[in-house]
Amino acid sequence: MLVRHTATLAALLLLGAAPLAQAADKPTDPQIAHIAYTAGVLDVEAAKQALETSKNKEVLDFANDMVRDHEAVNVQALDLVKKLKVTPEDNATSKALTKAAAEERAKLATLKGAAFDKAYVDNEVAYHKQVNGALETLLIPSASNAELKSLLETGLKIFQGHEQHAEHVAGMLK
Amino acid sequence: MRPGASNRRLWFAALALAIAATPAAAETIQVTIDKLVFSPATVEAKVGDTIEWVNKDVFAHTATVKGGWEVMIPPKKSASLTLKVAGAVDYFCRFHPNMKGRLVVAP
Ligand SMILES: [Cu+2]
Secondary structure, eight states: OHHHHHHHHHHHTTTSOOOHHHHTSOOOHHHHHHHHHHHHHHHHHHHHHHHHHOOOHHHHHHHHHHHHHHHHHHHHHHHHHHHHTOOOOOOHHHHHHHHHHHHHHHHHHTOOHHHHHHHHHHHHHHHHHHHHHHIIIIIHHHOOSHHHHHHHHHHHHHHHHHHHHHHHHHHHHO | OOTTHHHHHHHHHHHHHHHHHSOOOOOEEEEEEETTEEESSEEEEETTOEEEEEEOSSSOEEEEOTTSOEEEEOTTOEEEEEOOSOEEEEEEOSSSTTOEEEEEEEO
C-alpha cells in the first residue's frame, strides 16, 4: 500500500519538488478536499490563460468546457465541505500541484499561436492523467467520508472524460 | 337478445382489428444521465419514437454520433430527439468521451 502511495505521489510530484516523505502519508479528508479543489482551480486558471491567448476554435471550446466543468465540480465541493463542516487543509501535494502549474503557466506565457495551442493541450492531457492517477490510487481510497468519496468518484469520471477530450483536441491540432 | 346487441359486438370486433392493424404508437423513451453515466446504456426503439435524455448532473453533456447528429443536454435539463432512421448507432458525450450509449432503432 505504502509503496503504491509513494509511487503515485512520486508521479504526482514529478513536476514539482515538494518534500516526498511528508506528502507520502495518507492524506486526511480536509487535505483530500484541498487537493481536489486545488486541482480544479488550477485547471480553470490554465483554461483562462488559453482563452486569453489562443485563436483556435477547438482550443477555445475545450478551454471553455474546462472552466464550466471544473467550476461546477468545485461548487459542489464547497457545498460539501460546508455541509460536513470540514475546513480544507493545505498540504504538500496541493503545494506541489500549485508550484507545477505556476511553472507551466510561465512556460506557456512565452508561447503563442500554434506553439501555445499544442503546449497547452499537451499539458492538459498530462495534467488530467496525473490528477486521475492521484484520484484513483490515493485520494479516493484514502477518503473516509462516503459523500466526499462519491464526489471524488464523479470528479474522476469528469477528469477521465477531459483527458480523452484533450487527447481528441491534441489529435486535431496535428 | 335486445336489438342492437349483435351490432355492438360487431363494432367491438372491428375496433379490435383496427387496433391490431395500426402500428404501435410512437413512444418517448427516457435515458437518464447521472454522474456521467447514460442509463440504460442501450435503448431499443423504433423509427418515430423519441429519446429524451434527462440530465441529473450539474454538467453539460451531449449525445453525439460521430459524423452524424448531436443533441446538447444542458445541466439539470432534458433534451429530445425523434428517431427518423432505422439501424444501430453508438453515441458518446463530446465533452466527456468516456460516456457512451447505444440506440438500436427498428424500422
Ligand atoms: Cu458529458
